[in-house]
Amino acid sequence: MQARLALDAATLIGSGKVRELSAAARSLGAPTVIFDHDLTPTQQRNLEDALEAKVLDRTQLILDIFAARARTREGRLQVELAQLSYLLPRLTGRGVEMSRLGGGIGTRGPGETQLETDRRRIARRIRKIRGDLEGVRAGRALHRRKRQAVPLATVALVGYTNAGKSTLFNRLTQAGVLADARMFATLDPTVRVLTLPSRRRVLVSDTVGFIRNLPTTLVEAFRATLEEVAEADLVLHVVDATSSHADAQTAHVLKVLHEIGAADLPQLLVLNKVDRLEEPGTTLASLRGRLIGSGGPEKPVRVVAVSALTGLHLDDLRSAMDDVLPFDPLVRASFRFPIQEAGLISLVHDGGRVLDTRYEPGYCEMEAEVSESLMRRLSAYSTVRR
Ligand SMILES: Nc1nc2c(ncn2[C@@H]2O[C@H](COP(=O)(O)OP(=O)(O)OP(=O)(O)O)[C@@H](O)[C@H]2O)c(=O)[nH]1
């Protein structure tokens, strides 16, 4: 930690602090020094020389973690796009020196030529990745439309990184999604089905963790993923109740939700990791007050305290989800479908519980329990008028 009136152009932290840091790094035998701040290419080079260690800045570290964790094709493309976007302006910075080496009015120095080639190559690669991402997203939009055709409500888990979203997701849906103390264990949204106490089925999706001051290149790369949250019917905002920064982390997540147009969605505040609280009652009461009081959501929000790890109070969470989700009760219905309407018949199978099926020449008659919204969509085929 350092208090400074102005950033030092050459080393960010100034020569005195560099000496101090150099001694500290040597005594620890640290091969790498990480700055929780962005560095210019010059600063980074100067620091590496002075500290005789590898120097990483905040953006590089986050990009490295993301690169190591990305699993789906879309995740990998997004990270590569972010890495190249990060590299491109830095290439220019280095290029200024190189073109000076080339020197002379009207000459194109070797440095500059190389720089232009590199820049063109990277720009081409960026265009290619953008195109590929379009393709992947089109595919996802198709999946989403298929999901929407099945009229199940969708629930999105959001929260600061390490809040316990993936652990909760696994607990709720019994899915084997990577949960890890390492940050950003999840880069790719995953979707699973969950049955609520009302027997209504909903689709739950786990999402990438939010983090303060996400590098702008990454914000751009992951925007599309985050924007899917805005299409959810319910947002489960998971908070690590044991974190001493819970307030700031919650405020940050709310800000991002606002930016992606998800601020007005029904929301549940899930205070997680209560198993680790020494005095759960007191701590939760004060945390709840602070989270809801200070710059939190304007409308009242339901709060549930749980432990994703031990499963404590998860029943309360499931009931709360039932309460908060827009009401779409199950109704009993009878349908008569022309036999060629296989799509509608499978819609009833996917979105409801089939009680009885009878076949007649040219027709299929079904008795089923379906959601009211599905019932409305299929009302043209309903044989019992309600
Ligand atoms: N004690 C305790 N630990 C928990 C609980 N829930 C999650 N954890 C731990 O917290 C760490 C982070 O959990 P994850 O589920 O990976 O967190 P996440 O929010 O998905 O993190 P990102 O995907 O990185 O955003 C893991 O070590 C979990 O075991 C809980 O209820 N109690």
Ligand SMILES: [Mg+2]
């Ligand atoms: Mg996760």
